[in-house]
Amino acid sequence: xxPGLRVNAVAFISAQNHPIIVRTFSAQDETTIKYHYIAHxxxxxxxxxxxxxxxxxTDCYLGLLYAMEDVAVYGYITPLKVKIVLALALSDSVxxxxxxxxxxxxxxxxYYSSISNPFLTHNDDSVDGSRTLTVGSTxxxxxxxxxxxxxxxxxxxxxxxxxxx
Amino acid sequence: MATTSKQYLTRGEDLWKGRxxxxxxxxxxxxxxxxxxxxxxxxxxxxxVNKQLEKMGYNIGTRLIEDFLAKSGLGRxxxxxxxxxxxxxxxxxxFLNIVPSVTHNAPVPNSSRPTSTGxxxxxxxxxxxxxxxxxxxxxxxxxxxxxxxxxxxxFSNVLCGVIRGALEMVQMQVQAEFISDVxxxxxxxxxxxxxxxxxxxEVPVGDD
Numbered sequence: 001x002x003p004g005l006r007v008n009a010v011a012f013i014s015a016q017n018h019p020i021i022v023r024t025f026s027a028q029d030e031t032t033i034k035y036h037y038i039a040h041x042x043x044x045x046x047x048x049x050x051x052x053x054x055x056x057x058t059d060c061y062l063g064l065l066y067a068m069e070d071v072a073v074y075g076y077i078t079p080l081k082v083k084i085v086l087a088l089a090l091s092d093s094v095x096x097x098x099x100x101x102x103x104x105x106x107x108x109x110x111y112y113s114s115i116s117n118p119f120l121t122h123n124d125d126s127v128d129g130s131r132t133l134t135v136g137s138t139x140x141x142x143x144x145x146x147x148x149x150x151x152x153x154x155x156x157x158x159x160x161x162x163x164x165x
Numbered sequence: 166m167a168t169t170s171k172q173y174l175t176r177g178e179d180l181w182k183g184r185x186x187x188x189x190x191x192x193x194x195x196x197x198x199x200x201x202x203x204x205x206x207x208x209x210x211x212x213x214v215n216k217q218l219e220k221m222g223y224n225i226g227t228r229l230i231e232d233f234l235a236k237s238g239l240g241r242x243x244x245x246x247x248x249x250x251x252x253x254x255x256x257x258x259x260f261l262n263i264v265p266s267v268t269h270n271a272p273v274p275n276s277s278r279p280t281s282t283g284x285x286x287x288x289x290x291x292x293x294x295x296x297x298x299x300x301x302x303x304x305x306x307x308x309x310x311x312x313x314x315x316x317x318x319x320f321s322n323v324l325c326g327v328i329r330g331a332l333e334m335v336q337m338q339v340q341a342e343f344i345s346d347v348x349x350x351x352x353x354x355x356x357x358x359x360x361x362x363x364x365x366x367e368v369p370v371g372d373d
Contacts, residue, residue: 116191116306118198119313142308 005099006089007151008071011039012111015081021140023147025155035087038073042066042085046075060108061101076104084108106150114143173250177258180236184259194305201320211316218319222326223333230331233259241335245360248337249294252328252358257296265296265356272360293359295344301354309348319343321354328358336364 012020022039024032045065053059062075067090076084084107086100114120204214237255242248246269253267272291303321319325325341332339338361345351 113306114308116195116198117308118195118202118306119308119310 005091005093005095005154007086007103007154008089009035009038009085009087010107010147010151011035011042011085011087012107013039013043013083013085017043020082021143021147023144023151025148025151038068038071038087039085042073042075043083045073046077046083046085049075050077061097061104063097063100074100074104076101076108078108078111082111084111103150103154107147110143110146110150113146114140117142170250170254173254174258174264176237176239177255177264180255180259181262183236190302191305194303194307197303197323198307201318205313205318211313211318215317215319215322218322219326219329222323222328223330224326225323226327226330226332227334228330229260229327230334233331234335245289245292245337246294248332248360249296249358253296256331261302263298263300263302265298268295268297270294289360290362291360293357296356296358298354298356301347304348307348314349319346320348321346325356328356332358333364336366338362338364 006025008026009022009024011022014020019036019039022032022036024035042065046062049062049065060076060078062077065073065075065085067073070090071087072090072095074086074088076086078084084104086103086107088095088100201214201218204217205211208214208217233256237259239251239255242251249267249269253265258264270293272289272293301321303323307320309318309320319342322343325343328341329339339358340361341356341358344355344357346354348354
C-alpha cells in the first residue's frame with residue numbers, strides 16, 4: 001500500500017439516497033459540510049455509471065468517480081444499492097484500483113457487521129426501513145469505530161494491526 | 166484411571182470433526198439474535214426475558230445430554246470437578262466449537278452442616294466452577310443498546326439453561342448463572358455453575 005494514501009472522508013448512502021453516515025478524517029471541522037456536498041454530488045455520478053452499465057451491474061466497485069480540488073472520489077455500490085463514497089487526498093503516488101477495492105470491501109464488511117446487530121431495529125420507528133435516523137446513537141458506535149480503524153490502517157500501512165470487524 | 170485434560174480436548178475435537186451436519190455460524194447468530202429481540206418485544210421486562218431464555222435452555226439441555234452421552238461415550242464423572250472439565254472441553258467443543266477455560270472452586274465450608282457420614286458426593290455440594298469464554302458464537306454481531314444494558318439482560322442466558330437441564334438429567338441439581346459478559350462492558354464472559362445437590366434416582370412426576 002503506497003504511503004501517501006490518506007482517507008479524507010467516508011460516506012455511506014442508503015438505497016433511498018439518504019445519508020447513513022459521513023465520517024471525515026481531516027483536521028478542520030469546517031470541511032465536514034464539504035464532504036456532505038461531495039457525497040451528494042457523487043450520487044449523480046454513481047447513478048450515471050450504474051445506468052450506463054445497464055444489465056451488467058454485477059460489479060460493486062465503480063472506480064474513480066471524479067476528482068475535484070484536492071480530493072479524488074471513488075464509488076462502490078453494494079448489491080442492495082447502498083452506496084459507499086470514499087474521498088482520498090490527491091497525491092502524486094500511483095493509486096491502484098485493487099487497493100481501493102480492498103478498502104471498499106473492508107468498509108462493506110464493517111457495514112454488514114453493524115447492520116447484523118439484532119438490536120438495530122429494536123427501537124427503530126422509521127417505516128421505510130432506512131436506519132439513518134439512529135446513526136448518531138450508541139448502537140452505531142462500533143460501526144464508527146470500525147470505519148476509523150480502516151481509515152487508520154490505510155493511512156499507516158506499516159502498522160501490523162489487523163483492521164477490526 | 167482418570168482421563169486427562171488433554172484426552173478430553175482430543176475427544177471434543179473428534180466429536181466436533183465427526184459431526185456431519187454443521188450450521189452456518191452467521192445464520193445461527195442471526196437466528197438467536199432475532200429470538201432475543203423478539204422475546205424483549207414480547208415480555209418487555211428484562212428479568213423475565215432472562216428467565217425465559219433460561220427455560221428454553223433448560224428444555225434444550227435435557228435433550229442435548231442424550232445426544233452428547235451417546236456420541237461421546239463418556240462414563241459418569243467421578244466428582245464435580247470432572248463435570249466442569251467435561252462440560253468445557255468436550256461439551257462446548259463438540260456443539261459450539263469453543264473451549265471455555267474452567268476455574269474450579271471448592272465448596273464453601275459451612276460450620277452448621279453436620280459432618281457427613283454419607284458417600285463422597287456429599288462433599289461436593291456447594292462446589293462450583295466458573296467457565297470463562299473468550300469467544301461467544303451467539304453474540305457475533307451484537308451491540309446492546311443502553312436500555313437493554315440498564316435492564317440487566319444476559320444475552321446468552323440460554324447457555325445457563327442448557328447446562329442446568331443437561332446436568333439435571335444426570336442427577337445433578339445445579340445453579341448456572343452469568344457473572345459477567347463482554348456485551349455488558351465487563352472484562353470477560355463468565356458463567357458460574359454451582360452444585361446444589363445430587364439427585365436421587367426417582368420416577369419422574371406424572372409418569373405413573
